[in-house]
Amino acid sequence: xxxxxxxxxxxxxxxxxxxxxxxxxxxxxxxxxxxxxxxxxxxxxxxxxxxx
Numbered sequence: 752x753x754x755x756x757x758x759x760x761x762x763x764x765x766x767x768x769x770x771x772x773x774x775x776x777x778x779x780x781x782x783x784x785x786x787x788x789x790x791x792x793x794x795x796x797x798x799x800x801x802x803x
Contacts, residue, residue, distance in 0.1 A: 770795075 772780065784791045 780791050780794060784794055787794070
């Protein structure tokens, strides 16, 4: 992915979905998002794109 994920997301239509994460994974995701100064959504999108 390029460096400006947030800008790319604003240019695309999105669908809302619900996922259930184990509490510990959610905590790690939240910490990583804060560390990178991005949203949890951005990390999830990046991970899904890499895996499919």
